[in-house]
Amino acid sequence: MLISLFTIHLYYREFMKKIILLLFSGISLLLYAQTPGKVNLLNIGKMYIAPSAVSTNGTSLYVVNAIRCDSNASVILNGTFKVGGNFIQDSKSHVFETGSNGYTTSTGKMIFTSDQGVTRYITSSNYMRFNRGTQYIAFPQVEIETSDTISIPAKMGMDAASIKRNNRTGAFILKSDTTIAGAIIHVYDASLRITGAGDSENLVDLGSVIVEQYIGAYRDGTQLFPFATPFKNTQKSGYFAGNWVRRTLRDSLLNTAYPLGNMPNPNNTSEISMDQYVTNPMETFKEGLAYLVKPRPNGYNYDTLKQEGALSITGAEPALYDQKKFIFNGKVYTLAHYDEQLFADDALFSHTFVQATPVTKTLNWVIGNSYTAPLSVDSLIREMNVSGVAFNPYIYVYIPGSTSYQAISTADGGINAQYDQIPAKSIFMIRVSPNQTIPAGTTFAVRKKDVCQGNLSNNFLRAAVSNTNRDIHFRATFEDNHHVFDLTSIGLRETASLNEDVYDIPKIYTPEYEGFQLYTRTPDDSLLTANGVPLDVDSVLLSFKPQHENTEHIYTLTVSQEGNEGELWLKDLKTNTITDLLQTPYYTFSGTGTDSENRFIVYFTYPQGATVSDPFVNNTGSDIYVSFPDNRLSVFGLNAADMNAGIFIYDVQGKTVFSGTISQYPQQDFNITLPKHVYMILIQGQRSFSSKVIK
Numbered sequence: 001m002l003i004s005l006f007t008i009h010l011y012y013r014e015f016m017k018k019i020i021l022l023l024f025s026g027i028s029l030l031l032y033a034q035t036p037g038k039v040n041l042l043n044i045g046k047m048y049i050a051p052s053a054v055s056t057n058g059t060s061l062y063v064v065n066a067i068r069c070d071s072n073a074s075v076i077l078n079g080t081f082k083v084g085g086n087f088i089q090d091s092k093s094h095v096f097e098t099g100s101n102g103y104t105t106s107t108g109k110m111i112f113t114s115d116q117g118v119t120r121y122i123t124s125s126n127y128m129r130f131n132r133g134t135q136y137i138a139f140p141q142v143e144i145e146t147s148d149t150i151s152i153p154a155k156m157g158m159d160a161a162s163i164k165r166n167n168r169t170g171a172f173i174l175k176s177d178t179t180i181a182g183a184i185i186h187v188y189d190a191s192l193r194i195t196g197a198g199d200s201e202n203l204v205d206l207g208s209v210i211v212e213q214y215i216g217a218y219r220d221g222t223q224l225f226p227f228a229t230p231f232k233n234t235q236k237s238g239y240f241a242g243n244w245v246r247r248t249l250r251d252s253l254l255n256t257a258y259p260l261g262n263m264p265n266p267n268n269t270s271e272i273s274m275d276q277y278v279t280n281p282m283e284t285f286k287e288g289l290a291y292l293v294k295p296r297p298n299g300y301n302y303d304t305l306k307q308e309g310a311l312s313i314t315g316a317e318p319a320l321y322d323q324k325k326f327i328f329n330g331k332v333y334t335l336a337h338y339d340e341q342l343f344a345d346d347a348l349f350s351h352t353f354v355q356a357t358p359v360t361k362t363l364n365w366v367i368g369n370s371y372t373a374p375l376s377v378d379s380l381i382r383e384m385n386v387s388g389v390a391f392n393p394y395i396y397v398y399i400p401g402s403t404s405y406q407a408i409s410t411a412d413g414g415i416n417a418q419y420d421q422i423p424a425k426s427i428f429m430i431r432v433s434p435n436q437t438i439p440a441g442t443t444f445a446v447r448k449k450d451v452c453q454g455n456l457s458n459n460f461l462r463a464a465v466s467n468t469n470r471d472i473h474f475r476a477t478f479e480d481n482h483h484v485f486d487l488t489s490i491g492l493r494e495t496a497s498l499n500e501d502v503y504d505i506p507k508i509y510t511p512e513y514e515g516f517q518l519y520t521r522t523p524d525d526s527l528l529t530a531n532g533v534p535l536d537v538d539s540v541l542l543s544f545k546p547q548h549e550n551t552e553h554i555y556t557l558t559v560s561q562e563g564n565e566g567e568l569w570l571k572d573l574k575t576n577t578i579t580d581l582l583q584t585p586y587y588t589f590s591g592t593g594t595d596s597e598n599r600f601i602v603y604f605t606y607p608q609g610a611t612v613s614d615p616f617v618n619n620t621g622s623d624i625y626v627s628f629p630d631n632r633l634s635v636f637g638l639n640a641a642d643m644n645a646g647i648f649i650y651d652v653q654g655k656t657v658f659s660g661t662i663s664q665y666p667q668q669d670f671n672i673t674l675p676k677h678v679y680m681i682l683i684q685g686q687r688s689f690s691s692k693v694i695k
Contacts, residue, residue, distance in 0.1 A: 503532025645685025
């Protein structure tokens with residue numbers, strides 16, 4: 001039956017029943033819609049599409065142009081569903097029915113067909129508020145019968161039992177892009193789970209998936225970027241030619257002695273051994289292994305590399321390296337073409353102890369999440385708990401933008417912020433505890449079933465629900481790039497001690513030639529990323545190590561709390577000033593590589609006799625105050641000591657929205673156009689002043 005120029009709106013159950021009867025009676029329904037028309041499938045119940053065996057041409061439903069899937073219910077697909085255009089996912093469900101494991105229970109095929117010579121999309125009309133954690137598309141078997149590229153935008157998620165190419169040249173491209181929410185740039189990677197059991201080569205055809213990786217938000221040239229190849233034995237390192245790539249090496253027990261790939265040169269301990277570097281562009285990355293990329297900084301002149309002969313193997317023009325994205329499909333630069341094999345095997349990491357093995361030292365198992373979807377932290381913790389191997393009670397994750405590994409507690413009562421997922425293509429580390437003998441036959445594995453469809457950006461991870469203890473989280477960033485960061489936490493616990501205890505998590509310390517570091521110290525000089533202290537403690541030393549070069553950088557320290565609150569003060573030992581962190585939860589400061597690491601003291605009761613710079617206390621002899629009623633910021637009470645002082649405005653996320661200089665007194669006006677909101681005004685000079693204002 002051929003229905004031309006037809007749009008289906010199944011608003012009434014009776015009409016829905018008729019369509020189902022037609023399909024079940026073996027009548028193939030062929031739908032055409034001319035551009036810009038589209039086919040709407042508004043499912044108000046459940047649509048059963050007949051198995052292809054009962055239809056005359058092997059197809060149960062064929063849609064030429066855009067198909068839109070709306071409603072709360074699922075569509076159950078047991079036949080063949082061909083789409084010749086875009087697929088618009090506006091359903092609040094997974095579109096196709098899923099089982100208890102979250103994967104589709106459909107047994108049919110989803111075929112992308114019809115050459116249009118354009119990029120086609122799986123997308124949503126409500127893309128910015130799309131929740132792929134619950135709305136991912138759980139396709140069954142997927143076949144590509146087109147030469148078109150099918151784009152999956154960065155916030156979308158897709159499941160497929162398998163992806164077959166049917167001798168065509170079309171491919172899915174997993175996009176990596178930025179979105180802006182609340183004045184913060186988030187970086188999202190489209191996620192793809194391959195749910196079928198087996199080996200990658202049997203599930204995903206060569207070249208059928210292209211993967212993007214956005215690094216523009218982190219490309220300051222000062223910190224490492226975590227990378228795990230999403231491809232199986234085909235990803236050539238030429239993609240990163242012109243940058244620095246380090247590999248984390250394992251021994252026979254899979255221990256990584258240097259998790260940051262920074263084993264020192266035995267002849268010069270201030271340099272990293274060349275064994276740690278990937279230098280040949282033709283070298284193949286291995287799935288499941290952890291690599292650390294240090295991109296060239298923004299503005300780097302790649303012509304210099306060409307002049308030095310560093311690009312002779314890849315043969316590419318220098319401008320091709322200066323990108324905010326890397327695209328992994330074997331076609332970048334002028335390396336010989338090859339098709340990528342997506343990593344989709346059942347096991348990401350697996351190790352069996354073939355004989356009883358005494359463990360006498362901590363083993364660092366560093367793993368690259370080569371799946372193209374996040375790993376569930378809860379699922380990984382369950383795997384650790386039932387494995388028969390005793391692990392240290394935390395997971396270290398290298399998050400894009402982070403200057404060091406960030407810790408996740410696997411035990412109740414952990415101090416640090418708890419994260420839901422480990423981003424795709426990032427790396428993480430679990431640590432096997434010493435002083436145990438692991439029985440023969442014991443196996444630990446991270447498997448495909450631990451992969452989830454998360455809804456978080458890869459650079460801003462959500463903290464868990466607040467607890468009844470008092471936890472204080474500190475985040476240090478560049479003042480002009482909040483995507484580059486380091487974290488540390490302090491927790492007040494009734495049973496904690498000042499020295500190392502069960503609440504403490506050691507810092508995986510980055511060497512001085514990498515980015516800045518934030519950590520606390522115990523009295524016995526242990527460096528911690530999470531520090532449990534007694535309830536009656538007065539203060540904690542908060543250390544900050546700036547970047548090693550002598551160039552001055554401006555940093556922002558942001559604080560957040562969970563659980564019970566109390567007083568919270570920050571003393572800057574370099575400027576000898578005190579800030580009330582409850583009143584002003586962020587602090588901007590400068591630092592150079594020659595500064596002392598012992599920069600701050602965190603007080604839990606007000607330290608007597610200190611100079612305080614907060615919105616209400618000013619001991620400088622002059623009453624500075626500000627007014628911001630419209631698009632003019634007025635500063636009153638200035639004097640000669642304030643000349644040439646810097647004035648800064650921050651939004652509630654800590655982002656700098658204005659910076660200027662005091663050039664007159666006793667009053668100065670600034671014309672500033674900003675939306676109505678709460679802002680923080682900071683003046684830094686011979687006198688310091690800060691205040692919250694409502695515009």
